[in-house]
Amino acid sequence: MPITSLEFDVVRKMIYERAAIVLEPGKEYLVEARLGPLARADGCTINQLIGRLRNGTERSLSDRVVEALTTNETAFFRDVKPFETLKSTVLPEIIARKSASRQLNIWCAASSSGQEPYTIAMTLKEHFPQLLNWQVRILCTDISTEMVTRTKLGRYSQLEIGRGLPAPMLLKYFNRVGLEWEAAPELKRWLDVRQMNLAAPWPTLGKQDVVFCRNVLIYFDVDTKRSILRRIRDLITPEGYLFLGAAETTRGLDDQFESMHIGSGGCYRVLGAGKTVERRVS
Ligand SMILES: C[S@@+](CC[C@H](N)C(=O)[O-])C[C@H]1O[C@@H](n2cnc3c(N)ncnc32)[C@H](O)[C@@H]1O
Structure with a gap:
């Protein structure tokens, strides 16, 4: 039976409270599609599942509903340009500037x-061999424990590999494990993977030279976007770089960021920080 507007409201409120994800009216079909498999696994209907959710007594059920309602769409080299900007401009600038401390911190926030x-x-591996002598940390966070486990494992199906990973990179950086491909230890070594809700108070993460916060702000309301951008601004080094998704912007949300156009791509920096790089690329 299709869900009622009251049942939709139960789910909408819960996912907003737990993950700040906004489910607009009209997304009932999404809730039905995502919760259907959970209901089947529990041998009940979606309506009964939402009834249990409303009772609020099963924390593990609401955890599973949060997992089911997050959209985990991603791909290797997604949108290409951010990684070209990273290679052509961002990393050469950081490597030159931090040659004394030789520490590089990158945060992948979703x-x-x-x-x-x-x-x-x-x-990093392919284009900046000098980083072998650096202390590199790529902090990876996501609200989904399932995604955190997958990132730690670093194993991908042929279909996932086929989405964006060039064959030479596959052969160089992945090992075949049965029908899947697993990231080489030399890549995994740099990753520090943790579960974290961007909409809740953040633990101490340390200063970041580069923040990737791509294709996640789109799920939040204006206040949540503002709060996340302000906290990223506090966390990023004064000369740091922020990458957002193609459909996301700081404009109208945080006027302390300025956008930088580099080639056909771009990123954001805290106001005033971009002067050196602008001179370098002009
Ligand atoms: C569409 S994926 C984007 C993945 C990657 N950044 C990319 O651009 O390909 C969005 C991710 O944000 C995560 N997410 C959603 N709400 C979140 C929250 N409140 N805190 C942290 N992560 C969240 C989801 O679990 C999902 O893995």
């Missing part, structure tokens, strides 16, 4: 199943 942080790791 890392899903790991394709994005592994893409960053491959970009």
Whole structure:
């Protein structure tokens, strides 16, 4: 039976409270499609499942509903341009500036199943051999414990590999394990993978040279987006770089960020920090 508007409201409120994800009216079909498999696994209807959710007595059920309602769409080298900007401009600038401390901290703030942080790791390995002597950390966080486990494991199906990973990179940085491919230890070594809710108070994460926060702000309301951008601004080094998804912007949300156009791509920096790089690329 289709869910009622009251049942939709139960789910809508719960996912907003737990993950700040906004489910607009009209997304009933999404709730039905995502909760259907959970209901079947529990041998009940979606309506009964939402009834149990409303009772609020089963924390593990609401955890499973949060997992089911997050959209984990991702791919290797997704949108390509951010990784070109990273390679052509961002990393050369950071490597020159931090040659004394030789520390590089990158945060992938909604890392899903790991394709994005592994893409960053491959970009570093492939083009910046000098980083071998650096202390590199790619912090990977996501609200989904399932995605955190997958990122730690670093294993991908042929279908996932086929989405964006060039064959030479596959052969160089992945090992075959049965029908899947597993990221090489030299990539995994750099990743520090943790579960974290961007909409809740953050633990101490340390200063970051680069933040990737791509294709996650789109799920939040304006206040949540503002709060996340402000906290990223506090966390990023004064000369740091922020990458957002193609459909996301700081404009109208945080006027302390300025956008930088580099080639056909771009990223954001805290106001005033971009002067050196602008001179370098002009
Ligand atoms: C569409 S994926 C984007 C993955 C990757 N950044 C990319 O661009 O390919 C969005 C990710 O955000 C995560 N997410 C959703 N709400 C979140 C929250 N409140 N805190 C942290 N992560 C969240 C989801 O679990 C999902 O893995």
